[in-house]
Amino acid sequence: MIDVTSRETGRGTVEVTVRGDLDAVTAAGLRHVLDGIGPVRLELDLTGVGFCDCAGARLLLRTGERLRAHGGALVVLRPSAPVLRLLGLLGLDRHLPVGGAVGASRTGGGD
Structure with missing residues (x-):
């Protein structure tokens, strides 16, 4: 199960917070939310x-x-x-801006 909350923070920014597992089953629900967000700065909080x-x-x-x-x-x-580990393993940490990582160091990536 996945829990998604969204709020506009102003200045063309939308923050979406995701809690739960992000996998093949739950990605469709999150995709539905994200596809409804227009051309803004989307801050996706993946702490949970x-x-x-x-x-x-x-x-x-x-x-x-x-x-x-x-x-x-x-x-x-x-x-x-x-x-963070998966993004590093796949090399996606070089294509997606990452800020304030919970997993303190960025090891295990493709650096």
């Missing part, structure tokens, strides 16, 4: 994500590409250690 698989990572990459194509941006805020 305990597990993320390739379907979740693919959704993050696709959302970032879609927003950039329309003048927006995706920033992954405070990813949990499992999310």
